[in-house]
Amino acid sequence: MKDWIKPEYRRIYAAVAAIPPGRVASYGEIAARAGLPGRARLAGRALSETPKGFDLPWHRIVRADGRLACMRGQREQARRLRAEGVDVRNGRVRIIAHGLHHDLDREIWGSGC
DNA sequence: CGTCTGACTAGTA
DNA sequence: TTACTAGCCAGAC
Numbered sequence: 433m434k435d436w437i438k439p440e441y442r443r444i445y446a447a448v449a450a451i452p453p454g455r456v457a458s459y460g461e462i463a464a465r466a467g468l469p470g471r472a473r474l475a476g477r478a479l480s481e482t483p484k485g486f487d488l489p490w491h492r493i494v495r496a497d498g499r500l501a502c503m504r505g506q507r508e509q510a511r512r513l514r515a516e517g518v519d520v521r522n523g524r525v526r527i528i529a530h531g532l533h534h535d536l537d538r539e540i541w542g543s544g545c
Numbered sequence: 546c547g548t549c550t551g552a553c554t555a556g557t558a
Numbered sequence: 559t560t561a562c563t564a565g566c567c568a569g570a571c
Contacts, residue, residue, distance in 0.1 A: 438568095458553085458554085459552075459553050459554085460553065460554060460555095463553090470554085470565090470566070471553090471566070471567070472553040472554060472566080473551070473552090473553050473554090473566060473567060473568080474553090474566090474567065474568070475552085475553080476551070476552040476553060477551075477552080477567085477568060477569080478552095479552060480551085480552055490552085493552075494552095495552085495553070495554085496553075496554055496555080497554090500552095501552040501553090505552095506552095509552095
């Protein structure tokens, strides 16, 4: 079993684990938060090789345009996201509402424009 | 070494 | 909206 994980991978896993339930983040966003800007593919690779023992919310990672990653568990990903209250329609989520950049709560409860 | 692949992204048409 | 491009970079061969 793999014991030594690259520091970059560990930071990526940490960034993924930091995503709150009901929110989603893109691969690029994860990479940036891990101190690896512009390396979205690395985030994807890291996630595809998540070692056992890392119980990460992988379903909260989507592509930059909101579409779910074209992978084996796309359906499972949609199911888990919906279970967290994320609106998934036709294989994509609304980044505007669930992305980390946007604070939905503030929009609802704030003073508006 | 070179080449291909991929859970990616931003830009252009 | 989709399709294609260049840029990206770690593994596998």
